[in-house]
Each structure stands twice: as C-alpha cells, then as structure tokens.
Amino acid sequence: xxxxxxxxxxxxxxxxxxxxxxxxxxxxxxxxxxxxxxxxxxxxxxxxxxxxxxxxxxxxxxxxxxxxxxxxxxxxxxxxxxxxxxxxxxxxxxxxxxxxxxxxxxxxxxxxxxxxxxxxxxxxxxxxxxxxxxxxxxxxxxxxxxxxxxxxxxxxxxxxxxxxxxxxxxxxxxxxxxxxxxxxxxxxxxxxxxxxxxxxxxxxxxxxxxxxxxxxxxxxxxxxxxxx
Amino acid sequence: xxxxxxxxxxxxxxxxxxxxxxxxxxxxxxxxxxxxxxxxxxxxxxxxxxxxxxxxxxxxxxxxxxxxxxxxxxxxxxxxxxxxxxxxxxxxxxxxxxxxxxxxxxxxxxxxxxxxxxxxxxxxxxxxxxxxxxxxxxxxxxxxxxxxxxxxxxxxxxxxxxxxxxxxxxxxxxxxxxxxxxxxxxxxxxxxxxxxxxxxxxxxxxxxxxxxxxxxxxxxxxxxxxxx
Numbered sequence: 001x002x003x004x005x006x007x008x009x010x011x012x013x014x015x016x017x018x019x020x021x022x023x024x025x026x027x028x029x030x031x032x033x034x035x036x037x038x039x040x041x042x043x044x045x046x047x048x049x050x051x052x053x054x055x056x057x058x059x060x061x062x063x064x065x066x067x068x069x070x071x072x073x074x075x076x077x078x079x080x081x082x083x084x085x086x087x088x089x090x091x092x093x094x095x096x097x098x099x100x101x102x103x104x105x106x107x108x109x110x111x112x113x114x115x116x117x118x119x120x121x122x123x124x125x126x127x128x129x130x131x132x133x134x135x136x137x138x139x140x141x142x143x144x145x146x147x148x149x150x151x152x153x154x155x156x157x158x159x160x161x162x163x164x165x166x167x168x169x170x171x172x173x174x175x176x177x178x179x180x181x182x183x184x185x186x187x188x189x190x191x192x193x194x195x196x197x198x199x200x201x202x203x204x205x206x207x208x209x210x211x212x213x214x215x216x217x218x219x220x221x222x223x224x225x226x227x228x
Numbered sequence: 229x230x231x232x233x234x235x236x237x238x239x240x241x242x243x244x245x246x247x248x249x250x251x252x253x254x255x256x257x258x259x260x261x262x263x264x265x266x267x268x269x270x271x272x273x274x275x276x277x278x279x280x281x282x283x284x285x286x287x288x289x290x291x292x293x294x295x296x297x298x299x300x301x302x303x304x305x306x307x308x309x310x311x312x313x314x315x316x317x318x319x320x321x322x323x324x325x326x327x328x329x330x331x332x333x334x335x336x337x338x339x340x341x342x343x344x345x346x347x348x349x350x351x352x353x354x355x356x357x358x359x360x361x362x363x364x365x366x367x368x369x370x371x372x373x374x375x376x377x378x379x380x381x382x383x384x385x386x387x388x389x390x391x392x393x394x395x396x397x398x399x400x401x402x403x404x405x406x407x408x409x410x411x412x413x414x415x416x417x418x419x420x421x422x423x424x425x426x427x428x429x430x431x432x433x434x435x436x437x438x439x440x441x442x443x444x445x446x447x448x449x450x451x452x453x454x455x456x
Contacts (some may be wrong), residue, residue: 015451049377065323069330072327095294102296
C-alpha cells in the first residue's frame with residue numbers, strides 16, 4: 001500500500017504536525033522535505049497558491065497528485081482507507097470531529113496560535129524582536145480558556161470527539177504539542193486532558209515529533225517524556 | 229428521504245448561505261430559524277459552543293443530531309448521499325475542492341470578509357458607525373486579487389475545482405453572493421467567473437438567496453437578475 005509520497009512541512013507548524021501524525025496513523029510511508037515557509041525560495045510556493053505547508057505529493061503510475069493544506073491531506077487519507085482511520089463511523093461523532101476541526105482551524109488559530117506562537121516562534125524566526133509581555137499574557141489567557149473546554153471534553157469521553165480516535169485528536173495534538181514544546185501547557189491543571197495527551201503521545205505516529213528541536217530553544221523538560 | 233431538519237442561519241452570513249445552497253442541492257427539506265448571532269439571546273448560543281451559525285438540527289427516530297459549523301453540515305450531506313452531491317469522484321478534484329475550502333475558510337475570510345463585510349455589514353448591524361474609507365479600499369484591493377485568482381480557475385474549468393460542481397462552488401457562492409448584494413463585484417472584469425456565477429445562480433438551490441433583503445440596504449440592481 002505504500003506510495004512514493006513526499007511531505008513538505010515545517011516541524012513547528014501545527015498543521016504540518018497533524019499531517020505527520022495522520023500519515024503515521026494511516027501507515028502511509030512518506031519522504032520529508034523540511035521547508036521554511038517564510039523564505040522567498042521555499043519550494044511550497046510553487047506547489048500551493050497559499051505558499052504554506054503542509055503539502056503532500058503522491059506519485060502513482062507516473063502521475064503526481066499534489067495535496068495542498070491539511071484538510072486535503074486528511075481527506076485523501078480517509079478516502080484511500082475507506083473511512084476507518086481518521087473519522088468515526090458514528091454519525092454524531094463525525095459531526096463532532098468536524099465541529100472541532102473548524103474550531104481549531106479558526107478559533108484556536110486566531111485566539112491562541114496567532115498570538116502566542118507569533119510571540120514565541122515567529123518573532124525569533126523572522127527576527128522581529130523580543131516577545132511582548134502584554135501579548136504573551138493575552139495568548140496565555142486565551143489558551144487557558146480553550147484548555148478548560150478541552151478538559152471538559154476529555155473528562156467525558158475516550159477521545160475528543162467521542163469513543164474513538166479521530167482527526168480532531170490529531171489536529172488538537174498538532175497545535176498543543178507545539179505549545180507544549182515551548183512550555184506553555186501546565187498539564188497538572190488539566191488531568192483528563194493530560195491522560196488524553198499521554199495516550200496520544202504513546203502512539204507510534206507521535207514518536208518523530210518528540211525529537212524535533214527548535215533553533216535556540218530547548219523543549220520543556222517533560223516534552224519528550226511519555227510519563228510526564 | 230426528507231428529514232425533519234431545521235437550519236439556524238443568518239441570511240447574510242456566508243457560511244449560512246453555503247448551508248442553504250448545499251441543502252438545496254442535496255434536496256434536503258428543512259425548516260428555517262433566522263438568527264441574529266450578535267444578540268445575547270441568540271438560540272445558537274445553546275447549540276454551538278462557538279455561538280455562530282450555521283447549525284442544522286436533524287431529528288430522526290426521536291433522536292436529535294446537532295450539526296455545528298458549515299463543515300459538519302457539508303460532511304453530513306455528503307455522508308448521507310454516499311459521496312455524489314458535494315464532492316467529485318476524481319481524486320485530484322477532491323483535493324482541489326478541499327484546498328479551495330481551506331482557502332475560503334482562512335484566506336478569503338481574513339483578507340476580504342473580515343475587512344469589507346465588517347465595514348459594509350457588521351458596522352450597521354452593530355451600530356459601530358460609518359465605514360472607513362481606508363478599510364473599504366483595503367478590502368476591495370484584496371477582493372480584486374482573490375477574484376483574479378478565481379477568474380483564472382473559472383477560465384480553465386467547468387466549475388472551480390474541476391469538471392463538476394463541488395462544495396467549493398457553494399462555498400465560493402456563499403461568500404461572493406453577499407458581496408454581490410452590496411454591489412462589490414464588478415462582474416464585467418471577470419467574464420469567466422461571471423459565466424460560472426450565472427450557472428450557479430440559475431440552479432433551484434440559489435433562488436431563495438435572491439429574495440433576501442438586508443435592512444436599510446437595497447441590493448445591487450443586478451443582484452436578483454439571472455441575466456446580469
């Protein structure tokens with residue numbers, strides 16, 4: 001079943017992480033091209049009109065399929081696996097997985113990533129100066145609100161969307177694992193979410209993410225521990 | 229096949245319009261609850277954690293399924309119709325439909341809706357004062373860039389994602405039809421896109437949108453014309 005697939009990704013971009021997790025869960029073998037989306041000669045510019053990773057190219061029978069954006073990659077994985085890897089069979093859980101997908105794609109990115117990851121990650125990468133205390137505080141306040149909501153979900157369910165793992169878990173893990181690298185998540189305050197994260201972290205698909213290193217920033221001491 | 233479905237929507241919210249178009253295409257009969265998402269007692273607050281329309285409730289066999297956000301509604305329609313209404317069968321066209329879905333969900337909303345619809349629509353609704361000339365200019369410049377890109381797609385294809393109608397067309401129509409109501413689209417500059425829009429506008433699913441009226445703003449003179 002393995003296709004000559006190549007994933008263009010940036011290791012600390014949440015959607016790129018979700019792509020790696022989803023390909024790992026589906027046991028799709030893939031080569032990797034590490035890209036820097038902020039550089040003028042980033043190869044993703046020629047592949048995706050948005051200029052952003054993740055992009056997956058799949059060459060089969062001499063024809064190359066280019067999958068741009070995480071939604072296209074998740075959809076392709078689900079289509080080829082006939083609907084049993086990333087989406088639950090239950091109709092209500094499918095709706096919940098899609099609601100949470102939208103939640104991350106808009107609310108979480110706007111309120112948390114665009115503030116906190118901008119200060120902690122983009123500013124050093126783009127040499128935009130030191131983080132601003134006011135913005136860090138705003139991003140952390142928003143993160144706490146979101147985490148409290150995820151804690152409530154995790155407390156009542158096996159996985160975020162219901163009884164089985166879904167793309168919602170992998171999308172959540174893409175975002176939260178970057179924030180965890182930067183030490184932004186106080187897991188002790190969210191015990192059910194911590195259990196959920198520890199289950200995800202133990203899956204084989206997660207291993208490669210634990211060895212990622214950001215230039216000039218050591219990961220939180222617990223980042224790579226399965227027992228954190 | 230008709231289910232007792234109720235759509236909670238706001239007539240000039242792009243995602244709400246896409247929901248109406250998609251339900252129409254799929255011939256799902258539905259009742260309507262017109263909501264004002266900016267009001268404290270909006271019934272959507274109790275249904276969707278984001279507080280935003282569209283939300284579709286479907287009651288079958290005494291059980292109510294709540295579908296929050298346009299992606300969940302589109303996914304439910306596709307699931308129940310066994311994959312032949314909103315998504316093409318071709319693998320590359322499926323990927324393109326998903327790429328364009330992401331494009332509208334992030335880039336178009338951020339660069340056009342959040343600027344131009346904020347000035348023209350949200351400000352009067354929320355009594356935030358008159359539109360700012362600088363913001364109108366910025367939103368219109370961004371809109372032209374997006375329209376030029378859609379024109380290039382429409383010039384080479386039957387529909388935006390390829391040879392057949394897909395959710396990408398209905399999502400695009402949700403956004404562009406609101407901007408068209410406010411007279412923001414100079415169709416003569418985008419002949420291929422105009423042909424595409426005229427094909428969509430002639431479909432039965434589109435009719436209800438053409439009778440919508442925004443308080444205090446007449447639609448563009450061509451808004452409801454099938455031959456514009």
